[in-house]
Amino acid sequence: MVVSNAAAGLIGFTQRQVDRVVTPESRQKAFTQTTDFAAARPILFAFLLAQLTFSLVPLLLFASFVASAFLFAFGAALLFTLFWLGVSLAILVPTLFITGGIGILAWAWAVTSFIAVRWLYGVLQGIAGADGLELRRYNGNKKNGIQVDVKGGEGDSKLDGAGY
Template identity: 40%
Template structure:
């Protein structure tokens, strides 16, 4: 290797080290780290057998614990992603059923509405065309030549019965 490439590698390594050091400093301050480092060093010097036991336990247990934690996290992520994909699939299937049903129900509702409007308009037209429709005072010419006069009472309010109608029969001949 050339000196130029070695200096670039060392420069990159220093950059990675300083970046890592900054990130650690953000999480744990250097003073706190130094305090805990001193406490561990004092414990190792005062009780070397207990420290060696704890260190060996941590050394041999760290890998299985890390694997278990990574397995648990990846299983949770896999379950979450699977649940989302499963839900999206069945929501899509439900939409394939819902859209045609909504189209049919919307069409039926429009047809019923059009039928109701048409029935109302035709019924109103027929009612207005009938010779016996009540639109105020009215005279009806009967086939036998008699004339029937219907007069609505003016002060009767909005009555729907026949209580507010006064019927008078006239004997006058009707001429065409």
């Protein structure tokens, strides 16, 4: 009793799934056309049925072979791609660390140079003010630079910071 109920439930489930794909009217029409064809031409119908019966298994096996070959090729291509992606990442990551380190060093050098030059300029201004030197920036037709005028002592002289 339990087995027959399970079988009936399975048949009902299968019938509902088939109804979702092909409507009962379409199935009834195909069944009626097939039985009419079998009644009108029994020899041709028997020939086609024999061909379908004996050719269906090899056709299904071939279709499964094609599908499995496609899936294998897709899987192999995916694994090949992932392998070379890993190899390239193994090269890229250390390269990025090295170039990032070089970039940080260049930035630190530039900032340190800027701070040192700014400090040195401040020190030179302090020394110039204490010793009677005058530092002036000029932006004439000459290059940007620092002109140092030495005052006092034996004659005035000019030192141009841009023309060493």
